Amino acid sequence: MDIKRVCVYCASSTIIAPVFVDHAIKLANILADNNIHLVFGGSRTGLMGILADQINERGGTTVGIMPEFMKEVEWHHENLTEMIWVDTMARRKEVMIEDVDAVITLPGGCGTMEEFMETLSLKRLGLFTKPMIILNSDNFYNPLIDLLEAMLRENFLGPKHRQMWEVVDKPEDIISAINNSTTWDSSAQDFALVD
Ligand code: AMP
Numbered sequence: 437m438d439i440k441r442v443c444v445y446c447a448s449s450t451i452i453a454p455v456f457v458d459h460a461i462k463l464a465n466i467l468a469d470n471n472i473h474l475v476f477g478g479s480r481t482g483l484m485g486i487l488a489d490q491i492n493e494r495g496g497t498t499v500g501i502m503p504e505f506m507k508e509v510e511w512h513h514e515n516l517t518e519m520i521w522v523d524t525m526a527r528r529k530e531v532m533i534e535d536v537d538a539v540i541t542l543p544g545g546c547g548t549m550e551e552f553m554e555t556l557s558l559k560r561l562g563l564f565t566k567p568m569i570i571l572n573s574d575n576f577y578n579p580l581i582d583l584l585e586a587m588l589r590e591n592f593l594g595p596k597h598r599q600m601w602e603v604v605d606k607p608e609d610i611i612s613a614i615n616n617s618t619t620w621d622s623s624a625q626d627f628a629l630v631d
Contacts, residue, residue, distance in 0.1 A: 437615050439537045441473040441499075445551040446483035446542035448511075456543050459573045460486045462607040463542070468496030470611070473517075475532055478502035480513040483542055488513050501531045529554055538567040538614045543576040559600050560593075562624035567617030568601045569610050577603070594630040 446460065460483045467474055468491045477484050478500020488498045498516040503525055506512055512519065522528045533539060533555060541552045558564035570577050581603055587593045599618035604610055 437537065439470070439472050439611065439614055441475060441536045442467065442614075443475040443532050443536040443539045444487060444542060445539065445544060445548045446476070446487065447544035447548060448477070448479050448482040448484060449545060450482050450485075452483065452543070453574070455574045456483060456576070457486055459571060459607050460542060461490050463487065463540070463571070463610065464490030464496070465494060466607060466611065467491055468494035471496070472537075473497040473499060475499045475501065475536055477528075477532070477547070478506070478513055478516065478519055479511050481511060483544065485513060487542075488516060492516075501528050503528050533558075533564055533566075536566060538569060538617075539564075540569045540571060540610060541577075542571050543573050549580075556600060559620060560597060560624065561628050562620075562622040565620040565622070565624075567614045567620075569613050569617075570601055570603045571607060571610065572603050572605050591630050594627055596624075596627055 464487050474487065474491055474497065476487065479485060491498050492515060500513055500516045500519045502512055502519065502521055504521050504523060520531060522531055529551060539555055541548060555564055556568060559568060588598055602613040602617055604613045
């Protein structure tokens with residue numbers, strides 16, 4: 437698959453363990469070196485800022501999507517290839533996944549989880565069809581993976597839904613996980629309901 441553009445969900449927090457910073461920097465290098473454009477939340481803070489700074493330094497392309505109110509509180513990154521301002525948080529999530537080839541979820545808080553879960557729900561309904569990769573840095577996402585497995589086990593998700601996401605332990609495995617992801621299309625609607 438020719439990967440041109442990926443959306444990354446990740447933390448706004450700046451008080452994070454070095455392993456998460458290290459993984460964000462490694463991912464940034466991989467994206468920049470492969471000329472894969474980053475679409476992200478547009479913040480200068482946390483893993484978002486680290487990712488964007490490193491891609492910029494390496495000559496890559498960074499596209500931030502931000503609701504206008506975040507400009508007022510000055511959370512925005514000042515030095516991106518492109519910043520797209522939107523009216524609402526809801527619109528931001530729509531724009532973030534337009535025309536991307538994959539979505540990657542790095543460690544983060546409730547904002548990251550909300551974005552991941554909304555996109556996963558759209559995928560279940562066949563409204564989003566691209567690979568979704570969870571970077572399980574330092575086993576941070578083990579509880580999420582357990583929850584998703586429990587959803588499958590208890591039939592809140594159907595067996596085919598297991599193919600909606602891939603989990604990798606290190607940034608170096610993200611590209612191959614995208615390339616090896618199960619193909620998905622709008623026919624997912626036919627089995628969205630578990631009955
Ligand atoms: P969180 O994981 O709660 O830190 O939220 C980070 C995710 O939610 C990012 O992927 C952003 O798209 C969005 N977000 C939450 N807080 C901010 C912020 N201060 N600046 C920019 N984006 C944010």
